[in-house]
Amino acid sequence: MNCTVCGEVLKKGLQDWHFVCSNCGYEKSVLEPTINEEKSHEHIDESARTSGLAALRQANFKRLVHLLKTLRTEPGGQLLDVGSAHGWFLQEAAAHFKVLGIEPDQGVYDKSKANGHPQRVGYFPEALKEGEVFDVIVFNDVIEHIPPIREILDACHKKLKEGGLLLLNIPSSKGIFYRLSRIFIRLGIGSPFDRLWQKGLPSPHVHYFNEENLRELVEQMGFKERQRGNLPSLSTQGLLTRISYASSWPQFVNYGLWLVLLILTPLINVLPKDTLFIIFERKDIEP
Secondary structure (H helix, E strand, C coil): CECCCCCCECEECCCCCEEECCCCCCEEECCCCCCCCHHHHCCCCHHHHHHHHHHHHHHHHHHHHHHHHHHCCCCCCEEEEECCCCCHHHHHHCCCCEEEEEECCHHHHHHHHHHCCCEEECCCCCCCCCCCCEEEEEEECCHHHCCCHHHHHHHHHHHEEEEEEEEEEEEECCCHHHHHHHHHHHCCCCHHHHHHCCCCCCCCCCEEECHHHHHHHHHHCCEEEEEEEEECCCCCCCHHHHHHCCCCCCHHHHHHHHHHHHHHHHHHCCCCCCEEEEEEEECCCCC
């Protein structure tokens, strides 16, 4: 396999399904998504997952919507949220944009469509109607799950208006938790690494980027960077539920990890963040 970013041949990584680029640092998995297979959801408590993530995601989304609003030269506009999940980003953005969400997971869509914001079940860009274009396209913890990422970025370029914005909010390979998981797996403890790749969950990660190789890839596809930053990936509110919702560990282990993270939260908040975002602007591609 070749690197999605720079084309170099990928080398074997830390698991049989994990591969790395020694040139640009891009990481890839060959884990298969099972989004709409009923069996893949059996060991996930979706209600617990929702409550565990809600406070953190909603605070982060408030900041991202504010940035998008300030970067737009004209107020308002049409915003597409790809992988809209529970509709939290749509809810925050609806005060400033005309919003539309796309969600591929039928079960998640069925639970979230009652929030009142327009959503469709399906995949991007197939779920869009002919001629639909947008001022902003958003991927919150989504694009790292999509194997044909270059095709998706090309579709984003086609579906954005001139000067449109593309927001990518993803996990970072430079984050402290990801770095620690790499140390643990070398010590024979593989579960944190597997969890960060979401191995065994309906939609595992197939890419891991950092700021530099993500920017390089997206700019190859006809975009220019406008702004980047990091977001908190940990909140004490809902932390225990987040640890436990898909855990295979005994509950006393989950409680122990929760206590350690609770104590270390002030330190973790000043270490390299595990979530990064970059906002890009569409530019014309020269023939």
